[in-house]
Amino acid sequence: MQLFYNPHITAQDTDFSFDKDESRHIVKVLRKTVGDTLQITNGQGWLFEAKLTSAHQKQCSVSILSKTLQPPRDYDLHLAVAPTKMNDRYEWFLEKATEIGVSSITPIICEHSERKVVKLERFEKIIQSAMKQSLQYYLPTLNAPISFKTFMSQDFKDQTFIAHCEETDKKSLKSQLQPSGSYTILIGPEGDFSVKEIEMALQHQFIPVTLGKTRLRTETAAIAACHSVAFLNE
Numbered sequence: 616m617q618l619f620y621n622p623h624i625t626a627q628d629t630d631f632s633f634d635k636d637e638s639r640h641i642v643k644v645l646r647k648t649v650g651d652t653l654q655i656t657n658g659q660g661w662l663f664e665a666k667l668t669s670a671h672q673k674q675c676s677v678s679i680l681s682k683t684l685q686p687p688r689d690y691d692l693h694l695a696v697a698p699t700k701m702n703d704r705y706e707w708f709l710e711k712a713t714e715i716g717v718s719s720i721t722p723i724i725c726e727h728s729e730r731k732v733v734k735l736e737r738f739e740k741i742i743q744s745a746m747k748q749s750l751q752y753y754l755p756t757l758n759a760p761i762s763f764k765t766f767m768s769q770d771f772k773d774q775t776f777i778a779h780c781e782e783t784d785k786k787s788l789k790s791q792l793q794p795s796g797s798y799t800i801l802i803g804p805e806g807d808f809s810v811k812e813i814e815m816a817l818q819h820q821f822i823p824v825t826l827g828k829t830r831l832r833t834e835t836a837a838i839a840a841c842h843s844v845a846f847l848n849e
Contacts, residue, residue, distance in 0.1 A: 617645075618747045619655045620754070626661055630668070630678050638675040641667075653677055658746065658754030660685050685752040688716060690848045691797040695721045695766060696837045697804035698730040705733070706741050708834035712755075713745035715838070716845040719756040725763045727806030733760055763812050767819055773797040776824045777816040778836055780807045788824040788840060792847050800844075802837045 619641075624631050633641065641647045649670050655663040655677075661684055665677035694717055699705045709720065720742075724731050739757055746754050773796040776788060792798070801808070801816060808816075817823065826839045 616654055616750060618750055619653055620658060620743050620747050621655060622657055622659075622754075624655060624657045624661075624663060626682055626684075628679055630676060631655075631663075631665065632669075632674050632676045635673050639672045641675045642670050642672050647675075652680070656746075656752045658743075658752070660687060660752050662752055687753060688718070688848070689795050690844065691718045692716065692841065692844050693719045693721070693797070693799045694802065694837055694841060695723045695799065696802040697725050697728050697833060698722050698733050698760070699833050700729040700805055702730070702733075704832070704834045705730075706738065708837050709738055709741050709757075710745040711838050712841045713742050713751070714749040715841050716751075717755050717841055718753075719758060721758040721766065722760040723763050723766050723801070724760055725804050725812060726809040728804045729806070730804075731760075735759065763808075764815070767815050771799050771819065771821075773799075775799045775819070775821045776840075777801040777808070777813065777821040778824050778826050778840060779803060779813055780830060781810065781813060783813075783823060785823045785825045788826055789843055789847070791822055791824060792843060794847055798844055800837075800840045802833055802840065805833060 647667055647670060649667055651667045653665045653667060655665055661682055663679055664681045665679050668678050669676040694712060722733050735757060742755055742757055774793060826836050831839060
């Protein structure tokens with residue numbers, strides 16, 4: 616099964632037309648022809664089965680044959696992860712977290728962050744591609760970068776954790792996770808969270824956790840946390 620993504624298709628549509636870029640991809644790259652069936656999602660849980668009625672490079676059109684609203688996950692996972700110095704490492708995290716199962720991602724800028732500017736447009740494309748590849752129907756939300764202090768000023772619900780490397784009293788993440796509900800997990804930069812940031816998180820009732828006995832890179836820690844939540848909720 617090959618899944619197409621288009622955020623503009625809705626449950627009310629009976630037919631739909633793709634833009635020029637996507638139409639060219641359908642006709643020239645995938646060599647789809649009139650009568651072929653396409654599977655499309657809008658990233659909001661809907662799966663559409665559609666028949667290609669017009670196959671032109673400048674505009675492809677389909678007729679909607681059926682639509683199904685897929686059930687969401689039993690949990691909501693928000694990963695707040697500091698951008699890595701090497702951009703490709705963060706992109707790898709975005710791809711794998713999407714494949715495993717994440718609801719939203721926020722790049723947080725910390726005191727020790729070496730990268731403070733990110734390309735959200737590229738990140739968004741990586742997430743979209745990973746969603747399609749893993750045959751999922753809900754597109755994770757990618758939030759704009761935000762400072763750690765500003766991030767901590769919002770209200771949080773349910774289970775909140777901060778993973779850091781300071782030699783303080785910490786619990787194993789897997790021992791603290793409770794099934795279902797909402798999770799917010801903070802992952803710091805290569806230089807870890809500052810003591811001040813850790814204290815701020817603790818003041819907001821974040822539980823300090825460890826992700827294992829070895830020291831993990833930022834992107835590895837984020838994936839480990841993501842998989843722990845997904846595995847618990849299988």
